[in-house]
Amino acid sequence: xxxxxxxxxxxxKPKSIAVIGASDTVGKWGYMMVKRPLKTxxxxxxxxxxxxxxxILGLPTYPSVIDVPGDIDLAVITTPAPTVPNIIQxxxxxxxxxxxxxxxxxxxxxxxxxxxxxxMVTAAREGGIRFVGPNxxxxxxxxxxxxxxxxxxxxxxxxxxxSQSGTFGGAMARVASQKGYGLSKxxxxxxxxxxxxxxxxEYLAGDDETKVIILYLEGLRDGRRFFEIAREVxxxxxxxxxxxxxxxxGARATMSHTASIAGSERVFDGMCRQVGIIQVTEAFHLxxxxxxxxxxxLPPGNRVAILGSGGQGVVGSDSCSAFGxxxxxxxxxxxxxxxxxxxxxxxxxxxPVDFAGTKRTALQEVEIIEKLLQxxxxxxxxxxxxxxxxxxxxxxxxxxxxxxxxGALKVDIDGAMRYASLPQIYGKPxxxxxxxxxxxxxxxxxxxxxxxxxxxxxxxxxxxMAALAQYGASCRKTNEWK
Numbered sequence: 001x002x003x004x005x006x007x008x009x010x011x012x013k014p015k016s017i018a019v020i021g022a023s024d025t026v027g028k029w030g031y032m033m034v035k036r037p038l039k040t041x042x043x044x045x046x047x048x049x050x051x052x053x054x055x056i057l058g059l060p061t062y063p064s065v066i067d068v069p070g071d072i073d074l075a076v077i078t079t080p081a082p083t084v085p086n087i088i089q090x091x092x093x094x095x096x097x098x099x100x101x102x103x104x105x106x107x108x109x110x111x112x113x114x115x116x117x118x119x120m121v122t123a124a125r126e127g128g129i130r131f132v133g134p135n136x137x138x139x140x141x142x143x144x145x146x147x148x149x150x151x152x153x154x155x156x157x158x159x160x161x162x163s164q165s166g167t168f169g170g171a172m173a174r175v176a177s178q179k180g181y182g183l184s185k186x187x188x189x190x191x192x193x194x195x196x197x198x199x200x201x202e203y204l205a206g207d208d209e210t211k212v213i214i215l216y217l218e219g220l221r222d223g224r225r226f227f228e229i230a231r232e233v234x235x236x237x238x239x240x241x242x243x244x245x246x247x248x249x250g251a252r253a254t255m256s257h258t259a260s261i262a263g264s265e266r267v268f269d270g271m272c273r274q275v276g277i278i279q280v281t282e283a284f285h286l287x288x289x290x291x292x293x294x295x296x297x298l299p300p301g302n303r304v305a306i307l308g309s310g311g312q313g314v315v316g317s318d319s320c321s322a323f324g325x326x327x328x329x330x331x332x333x334x335x336x337x338x339x340x341x342x343x344x345x346x347x348x349x350x351x352p353v354d355f356a357g358t359k360r361t362a363l364q365e366v367e368i369i370e371k372l373l374q375x376x377x378x379x380x381x382x383x384x385x386x387x388x389x390x391x392x393x394x395x396x397x398x399x400x401x402x403x404x405x406x407g408a409l410k411v412d413i414d415g416a417m418r419y420a421s422l423p424q425i426y427g428k429p430x431x432x433x434x435x436x437x438x439x440x441x442x443x444x445x446x447x448x449x450x451x452x453x454x455x456x457x458x459x460x461x462x463x464x465m466a467a468l469a470q471y472g473a474s475c476r477k478t479n480e481w482k
Contacts, residue, residue: 092127137166157182362415420450
């Protein structure tokens with residue numbers, strides 16, 4: 001981490017927080033900013049600040065931060081906008097160095113709000129305070145076990161999600177957690193009056209808990225600096241962005257939402273390509289792409305093999321081509337060697353390789369996938385989740401945590417464990433599709449433990465593989481520059 005960004009530890013790893021504007025009225029921001037840390041297991045000290053209360057949610061309350069007997073790392077501010085500049089000054093006198101400003105009503109609200117925001121920034125600069133917001137929903141930090149924005153702590157994971165929209169970004173983060181995607185941090189950056197998107201990139205570049213940085217952006221403050229820092233960060237970890245405000249109506253909405261100017265779509269896209277930022281065209285694609293980038297080895301190129309059945313291979317081929325991936329036809333020797341492993345009625349192995357809808361074991365699939373990964377002209381494989389004996393016989397009882405089952409299931413488990421080891425053995429990615437399966441079974445669990453991502457559609461698989469290929473190409477170019 002750059003030494004200058006170490007100062008943000010007081011925001012993401014605070015040992016104590018003061019909630020200014022704390023309330024015991026359910027539904028108010030001052031209530032939620034006390035309730036959420038308590039409910040989600042924040043281990044530090046919470047100081048509610050309210051001059052009219054003696055106790056809030058069982059915690060002793062103080063008239064101001066100056067009256068708090070202990071040190072305070074982070075101030076969480078929920079009071080009305082006109083009060084915030086003076087509160088920032090008071091925080092500086094107390095020695096507080098970080099703040100999260102939830103309060104809205106600043107630049108996004110008009111000229112008077114813009115003036116108040118300038119006063120707040122001036123007070124923070126003079127007092128040595130860095131702050132998130134204003135006009136945001138708060139943060140989640142797994143390492144600090146601090147949730148200001150979620151009633152239930154998200155699943156722990158390798159993705160840091162920086163969102164210019166609090167409500168929309170928070171909703172996406174909750175859905176992502178429910179679907180099994182893990183977060184290291186969530187940051188609702190709001191108006192970026194002090195800390196900008198570039199600052200969060202710089203901080204997260206050195207964050208050990210974060211493997212991939214994902215961004216929902218509406219507009220940039222100081223775009224030049226953002227791309228200069230992003231160019232350095234992508235040398236260390238991937239950045240995935242969804243840029244909103246592309247239409248005229250969307251650009252107009254961003255100004256009233258987070259006081260951001262959307263900027264030129266063409267310039268933004270060109271800079272992302274030049275710097276090595278991966279863009280997605282739908283918001284939730286952020287998580288789908290980031291999962292693969294966080295856990296899989298990067299492919300040496302963009303040449304992919306597909307193993308599946310019938311239409312899965314056809315749609316998968318179209319999807320891969322649409323994302324710029326190549327599907328080389330198998331050489332005659334490899335085609336013959338793989339065809340021997342296919343059922344008699346299956347077509348000659350080409351690419352994709354068609355199982356022709358036949359029941360097969362994980363071990364059978366592993367044999368084929370290994371032959372594909374051994375080819376110097378295949379850089380990654382997309383396949384379906386191997387089926388288990390229980391898939392064909394749902395009445396079979398099995399404890400998904402029991403890796404020592406006997407009989408047919410034991411063979412399936414052995415095959416799945418071998419399957420899960422292949423990306424690390426060959427240094428090439430494998431991505432799986434559920435192919436219509438609704439309920440996950442032990443095979444998915446084993447593949448997940450082996451860090452093989454599993455998606456629901458061929459398009460998702462292709463998109464994730466394309467992101468890996470794009471970031472791999474970016475890393476190779478970076479190495480050429482060094």
